[in-house]
Amino acid sequence: MIDVQNVTKTFTLHNQGGTVIPVMQGASLSVAAGECVGLVGQSGAGKSTLMRMIWGNYLAASGSIMVAGVDVAKAAPREIIALRRSTMGYVSQFLRVVPRVPTIDVVAEPLDTPDAHEQAGALLTRLRIPERLWGLSPTTFSGGEQQRVNIARGFIAPRPVLLLDEPTASLDAANRETVIALIEEAKAAGSAIIGIFHDEGARDRVCDRVIDVTRFA
Amino acid sequence: MQPLLQVQNIRKTYGARIGCTDVSFDLYPGEVMGIVGESGSGKSTLLSCLAGHAQPDTGAVIFDGRDTVTMAEPERRMLARTDWAYVHQNPRDGLRMGVSAGGNVGERLMAVGARNYGTIRDTATDWLGRVEINADRIDDRPSQFSGGMQQRLQIARNLVTGPRLVFMDEPTGGLDVSVQARLLDLLRGLVRRMGLSAIIVTHDLAVVRLLADRLMVMKGGHVVEQGLTDQVLDDPQHAYTQLLVSSVLQV
Numbered sequence: 347m348i349d350v351q352n353v354t355k356t357f358t359l360h361n362q363g364g365t366v367i368p369v370m371q372g373a374s375l376s377v378a379a380g381e382c383v384g385l386v387g388q389s390g391a392g393k394s395t396l397m398r399m400i401w402g403n404y405l406a407a408s409g410s411i412m413v414a415g416v417d418v419a420k421a422a423p424r425e426i427i428a429l430r431r432s433t434m435g436y437v438s439q440f441l442r443v444v445p446r447v448p449t450i451d452v453v454a455e456p457l458d459t460p461d462a463h464e465q466a467g468a469l470l471t472r473l474r475i476p477e478r479l480w481g482l483s484p485t486t487f488s489g490g491e492q493q494r495v496n497i498a499r500g501f502i503a504p505r506p507v508l509l510l511d512e513p514t515a516s517l518d519a520a521n522r523e524t525v526i527a528l529i530e531e532a533k534a535a536g537s538a539i540i541g542i543f544h545d546e547g548a549r550d551r552v553c554d555r556v557i558d559v560t561r562f563a
Numbered sequence: 564m565q566p567l568l569q570v571q572n573i574r575k576t577y578g579a580r581i582g583c584t585d586v587s588f589d590l591y592p593g594e595v596m597g598i599v600g601e602s603g604s605g606k607s608t609l610l611s612c613l614a615g616h617a618q619p620d621t622g623a624v625i626f627d628g629r630d631t632v633t634m635a636e637p638e639r640r641m642l643a644r645t646d647w648a649y650v651h652q653n654p655r656d657g658l659r660m661g662v663s664a665g666g667n668v669g670e671r672l673m674a675v676g677a678r679n680y681g682t683i684r685d686t687a688t689d690w691l692g693r694v695e696i697n698a699d700r701i702d703d704r705p706s707q708f709s710g711g712m713q714q715r716l717q718i719a720r721n722l723v724t725g726p727r728l729v730f731m732d733e734p735t736g737g738l739d740v741s742v743q744a745r746l747l748d749l750l751r752g753l754v755r756r757m758g759l760s761a762i763i764v765t766h767d768l769a770v771v772r773l774l775a776d777r778l779m780v781m782k783g784g785h786v787v788e789q790g791l792t793d794q795v796l797d798d799p800q801h802a803y804t805q806l807l808v809s810s811v812l813q814v
Contacts, residue, residue, distance in 0.1 A: 360802030361809065402791055404798040423777040423791040424591055444751060444773055445744040 347507055347538035348377040348400065353409030353419070353562075355395060369395055373409070373562040379506065382529065382539040384553035387560040393542045396559055397509050400540065401436050402426040413507055431456075434507040437500035439515065441484055441492040449487075449495055450480040456503040469498045473524055490516050501528045508532055510541040514548045526551055567592045567728060567760050568613075573622035575612050581784040582608035586622070588779065588789065592727070595754055595761045597775030597792060599768060599807070605784035606764045607732060613762065614649050614730045615639045626728070644674045648721035652733035654713035658705045658720065664691060665701040667720045675724050690719040694749060711742035715749065722753060729754075729761040735770055747773050768811055772796060780804045 353373040359365045370392045377383045385393040398404040399418070400411055406419040414433045416425055430436075435456070443452050454466035470480060473494040479487070484495045493516055500508070510529070514522045522545070529552045533539060543549035549556070566589035575582040583605035590596055598606045611617035613624055615631055624631045626646070631639055643649070651657040658667050668687040669677075677683050688698050694715035696708075705713050714734065721729065734750065735743040751774055754761055763774055771778055771792055778796070779789040780803065788801040799805045 357798075358800075360805050398797070403793050405790070405794055405800065423794075424594055426791055427776050442772075444748045447748055 347379045347414060348375075348540065349410075349412040350375050350396075350400065351410045351412075353396070353399060353411060354407045355392070355399060355404065356407055370559075370562045373559070375557050377538040377540055379536045379538050380533055382533050382541060382553050384549045384556040385540060385542050386549075386556050386558050391560045392562060393559050394511060396562070397436075397511060397540060397542060401434070401509055402430070433505060434509070435500050435503070435505035436509045437497055437511060437513050439493075439512050441496045443484060445485055446483050448481045449475070449484045452484060452495060453498045453502055456499060458503075462502075465502060466498065469502055470495075473498055474521060490518070490521070493517060494521060497525055497528070501532065504532075504535055504537070506537055508537045508539045510539065510543075512542055512544060514543065514545045522548065564591055566590060567594075567627065569623070569625040570613065571623045571625070573609065573612050573619045573624065575608050575617060575619045581605070583612070583781070583784045586786055590728075590760055590762065592760055593758045594777065595759075595763065595775045597771030597778045598762065598764045598781060599766060599771055599778065600781035601766065601807075604781040606781050608784075609781070610730055610732055610762065610764045614647065615643065616649075644671065645724060646727045648724075648726040648729040650717055650721055650729065650731040650734050652736040654705065654710070654717040657717040658713060660706050661704065663702045663704055664696065664708070664716055667705065667716060668723050671720055671724050686723060690723050691716075693753070694719040695745075711738050711746065714738060714742075714746060718746075718750070718753070722757070722759075725757070727760060729759055731761060731763045731765075733765050733767075734763065735765070735767065743770075750774060768796060768808065780807065 351374050353370065355370040357367045357369060373396055375383065385396060387393055395404060399406045400413065402418045409419060411418040413429060416429050418426060450463055450466050453470060454462040457465060467480065475491060475494055484492055487495065497513055514525050517525060526548055529539065541553065568590040570586060570588050573586040574584040586609055598609065600606045608617065612619040619632060631642065662670065665684060665687040668690050669683040672683050672686060688701060691698060691701060696712055696715060705716055708716065735746055738746065747770065763771065765771060775792045777790065778792040780787050780795065782803045788795060788799065788804045795804060796808055799808050
């Protein structure tokens with residue numbers, strides 16, 4: 347489902363003396379449907395960079411990144427957008443939304459069905475976001491609440507490919523269990539998942555194998 | 564899928580000065596493209612050339628298979644009333660200030676052949692509602708509206724005929740931040756629901772991040788970089804884009 351081959355990434359800082367920072371070379375990995383792979387390595391090793399390249403947010407300098415038959419490294423913007431709308435989901439560490447849009451709408455948005463709001467409500471309940479907050483914009487929420495809104499938005503629509511950046515960070519034990527259950531359900535439904543977990547307990551429970559990205563440095 | 568708009572090698576000069584040059588891109592149905600750059604970068608000149616408000620020196624703007632640069636004026640005007648819409652930065656440029664709000668929306672409908680008063684008024688009322696203007700303001704003139712309301716009225720006037728391509732020049736330009744957010748949310752919803760294609764010129768990177776699927780960065784009349792919006796903003800490749808992105812003040 348995901349097949350990364352020989353990906354290279356450098357950052358060139360044109361306004362800081364043209365400094366070139368090589369961050370990755372020869373990165374290769376593949377993830378099958380129903381499999382969860384954890385990316386490990388210390389801070390700055392390139393875990394998030396690799397994940398962002400798969401999402402199409404960072405441009406790969408060379409190599410190929412096949413996701414469900416589309417080479418994200420070379421695809422046109424509209425192909426990547428189509429991939430993100432129907433195939434690939436991403437739970438980032440930060441929630442980015444239009445101000446004043448109610449939480450329930452933020453969560454329901456990826457789902458294009460008549461019962462989207464009901465499903466969004468059910469998922470928010472599962473993640474313990476009280477109903478009185480659903481009509482408010484998540485921009486005013488606490489960090490942990492925003493994280494859970496982000497997770498709800500990421501998991502509401504079934505996605506064959508899921509990218510998870512620290513999904514259990516800053517969550518209490520009960521919510522952490524819920525997120526682990528959501529990941530296990532997505533795996534059982536056949537999603538190919540790549541995750542970054544500093545939470546080793548969670549990583550050991552959901553990941554079938556881990557890849558140390560420091561070997562791509 | 565066929566592109567809705569094909570822009571080929573557009574160049575516009577003012578004497579020896581370059582307005583914009585070497586601009587080419589394809590826009591597909593449902594796609595929203597942002598154009599950013601500093602004042603004088605050529606983004607507004609480009610928009611004028613695309614929308615038929617200015618004549619480019621060279622190049623073609625092909626809409627639905629027809630070159631709008633070489634087509635006859637009446638044909639281009641028909642396009643501007645039907646398949647195209649243009650949202651000006653200053654609502655006064657896009658509204659008729661002496662005509663009621665309902666009249667402003669109705670006028671565009673009549674321009675495409677609507678004749679039944681009741682239907683026109685009902686459609687106008689419906690559109691005022693969609694842009695969050697209370698129905699009891701339908702007979703008020705835009706001059707009695709706030710800036711944000713005027714801008715929403717201009718959007719209603721433009722979208723009522725169901726255009727396929729909307730040009731927007733700094734649509735949130737002169738508005739308070741609180742009003743901007745509301746307008747952005749509204750625009751985003753309308754664009755998504757109606758499946759519109761849009762070209763939005765702005766200098767506000769936050770606006771393009773929320774509205775545009777793809778982004779074009781201009782400097783000195785040239786396109787220096789283009790791509791997926793979040794990719795261009797988060798991993799800019801060109802020196803100028805890097806400068807632009809790193810210059811935004813954090814709130």
